[in-house]
Amino acid sequence: MSNNYFEIIRAGINTTFQDKGRNNLYHIGIPFSGAMDNRNYLLANRLVGNKLDLPVIEFAYQGPLLKYNGDAITIALAGDVIFKIRKKDNEIEGNCYENYQLENGDEIDILSTNKSVYGYLAISGEFDLKFQWGSCSVNTKANIGSNDGKKLENNQKLIISKISANQQKKKTNYLNSKVENIRVIKGTNFDYFSEEGKNNFFEKEFTVSKLSDRMGMRLNGPEIENIVNTNIKSEGLLKGVIQVPADGNPIIMLSDHGTIGGYPKIGVVASVDYDRLVQISPGSKIKFKEIELSDAETLFKLYEMETQNLLSQI
Amino acid sequence: MIKNISNLGDAALYCDFGTEVNKQINSEVIKYFNTIKEKNIEGINNLTPSYNKLIISYDLRVTNFKEIKDKVEKLNVKEALKTHSKNLEIPVCCDALFSLDMERLEKKLSLTKEKILENFFNKEFFCYMTGFIAGMPFLGDLDENMRAQRLETPRVKVPKGSVGITEQFADIYTFESPGGWNIIGNTPLEVFDSSKEKDPNLINPGDTVKFKQITLEEYKNYNE
Numbered sequence: 001m002s003n004n005y006f007e008i009i010r011a012g013i014n015t016t017f018q019d020k021g022r023n024n025l026y027h028i029g030i031p032f033s034g035a036m037d038n039r040n041y042l043l044a045n046r047l048v049g050n051k052l053d054l055p056v057i058e059f060a061y062q063g064p065l066l067k068y069n070g071d072a073i074t075i076a077l078a079g080d081v082i083f084k085i086r087k088k089d090n091e092i093e094g095n096c097y098e099n100y101q102l103e104n105g106d107e108i109d110i111l112s113t114n115k116s117v118y119g120y121l122a123i124s125g126e127f128d129l130k131f132q133w134g135s136c137s138v139n140t141k142a143n144i145g146s147n148d149g150k151k152l153e154n155n156q157k158l159i160i161s162k163i164s165a166n167q168q169k170k171k172t173n174y175l176n177s178k179v180e181n182i183r184v185i186k187g188t189n190f191d192y193f194s195e196e197g198k199n200n201f202f203e204k205e206f207t208v209s210k211l212s213d214r215m216g217m218r219l220n221g222p223e224i225e226n227i228v229n230t231n232i233k234s235e236g237l238l239k240g241v242i243q244v245p246a247d248g249n250p251i252i253m254l255s256d257h258g259t260i261g262g263y264p265k266i267g268v269v270a271s272v273d274y275d276r277l278v279q280i281s282p283g284s285k286i287k288f289k290e291i292e293l294s295d296a297e298t299l300f301k302l303y304e305m306e307t308q309n310l311l312s313q314i
Numbered sequence: 315m316i317k318n319i320s321n322l323g324d325a326a327l328y329c330d331f332g333t334e335v336n337k338q339i340n341s342e343v344i345k346y347f348n349t350i351k352e353k354n355i356e357g358i359n360n361l362t363p364s365y366n367k368l369i370i371s372y373d374l375r376v377t378n379f380k381e382i383k384d385k386v387e388k389l390n391v392k393e394a395l396k397t398h399s400k401n402l403e404i405p406v407c408c409d410a411l412f413s414l415d416m417e418r419l420e421k422k423l424s425l426t427k428e429k430i431l432e433n434f435f436n437k438e439f440f441c442y443m444t445g446f447i448a449g450m451p452f453l454g455d456l457d458e459n460m461r462a463q464r465l466e467t468p469r470v471k472v473p474k475g476s477v478g479i480t481e482q483f484a485d486i487y488t489f490e491s492p493g494g495w496n497i498i499g500n501t502p503l504e505v506f507d508s509s510k511e512k513d514p515n516l517i518n519p520g521d522t523v524k525f526k527q528i529t530l531e532e533y534k535n536y537n538e
Binding site: 023024025026027028029030032131133138141142143144149185187189233234235236237239240241258259260261265268269270271293296297300304 | 322324325326333347359363364366369371379443447448449487491506507508511515518520
């Protein structure tokens with residue numbers, strides 16, 4: 001048994017282990033899960049010299065306060081996060097996209113995400129975690145993944161099974177985009193909505209509701225009138241699908257979504273904008289912009305190239 | 315046969331097999347599902363069969379809409395007509411402790427409790443799809459006189475194991491979950507087992523299911 005571990009003094013609101021997620025399980029009702037903001041997940045791993053698919057700690061809004069016990073280890077945070085590192089004799093204001101060395105007894109206090117939702121903490125090494133279907137990602141609904149499929153709680157110990165020592169100082173400059181325009185491809189039930197409803201959808205602003213989580217983002221805004229049927233025969237869902245139930249308030253499916261749903265699909269968020277979408281916090285405005293499939297494909301390729309570029313610079 | 319293939323966003327194919335819900339159309343969906351699964355086509359990372367649609371998700375880093383559409387259109391589905399279907403018996407206890415909506419159903423359907431249970435337990439169900447929550451089976455078809463609408467206000471928590479009906483369908487809540495189906499009983503069986511990674515679902519699309527009524531006593535002793 002390893003003697004290296006974090007003690008959770010404060011777990012934070014929505015702190016879970018996440019990695020690349022699970023594939024090929026939609027047909028049995030298990031969603032993709034995985035880190036919500038994939039680019040920041042990859043960057044966090046790269047900053048500590050890890051393989052890019054290793055588990056990290058994901059938190060939302062308020063992050064955890066962790067006390068470290070063990071041999072020296074390197075950590076890094078990605079996202080837009082306010083945090084401190086407390087050492088025996090001093091306290092450091094932490095910067096995202098820069099790695100730090102933790103010694104026995106040091107504390108890392110992740111106070112909050114800044115005008116965003118999710119942040120990531122990576123360590124140079126591996127946590128001792130249970131994997132199901134090749135992923136440690138937690139699905140709290142079906143209690144799948146590490147930590148018995150549950151969020152992390154106060155006083156837990158997070159055992160570290162392996163440390164990759166002697167990491168170099170690494171640092172990069174990356175600014176998370178805060179543009180609130182989200183590009184959307186028309187959905188399979190786009191014509192279920194009135195002309196005015198369709199226009200409202202692409203021209204007016206929506207507000208992100210507090211009832212948003214890893215399963216879905218609920219929006220409030222102008223009426224999107226359904227003129228055909230407020231239900232469809234239940235069928236598959238994907239992350240990014242925007243359903244409009246009878247009350248007219250759109251819900252965007254996020255990484256832990258139910259795999260089947262029966263509300264009309266007005267649109268689907270373009271893959272290029274998914275990482276940015278999940279970071280839009282409750283109370284913020286969102287505006288949808290129509291995009292064609294071919295443009296969405298091209299833009300995603302560019303986004304991927306940019307991600308690879310960012311990673312190669314670290 | 316697939317009537318139309320369109321895109322659902324930029325990372326999935328939406329295969330439309332028709333608008334009706336029946337065994338014949340659903341069997342076509344499942345046939346395609348099994349064929350594509352066996353073919354292991356590069357880039358495809360998820361398949362979601364439902365009553366009359368099949369959604370094929372792919373990794374946009376590896377492939378794109380046109381490539382996957384071409385491959386699906388060229389598939390020879392006849393060659394993979396393997397059926398994996400099973401016949402299953404699921405014990406259900408309809409004690410008042412579990413049949414949360416029986417009174418409501420008696421009114422909605424204008425049938426007595428005895429008649430509702432008789433209809434339900436005599437029926438042989440077909441599994442159209444699984445999902446929403448892990449392992450939840452969507453089973454059909456109930457007779458016309460057994461078809462009720464969902465609850466007007468869905469429950470915030472439906473207990474694990476609950477067996478519910480709505481329209482022509484029955485389902486089983488594999489986990490505690492919000493839900494609006496009319497609950498008539500509860501099964502002590504584990505319908506989803508995440509420790510069995512190869513085959514976590516007890517009931518899979520294409521399977522045949524009959525429910526068997528058990529007493530509260532039998533329910534309590536079931537897992538001992």
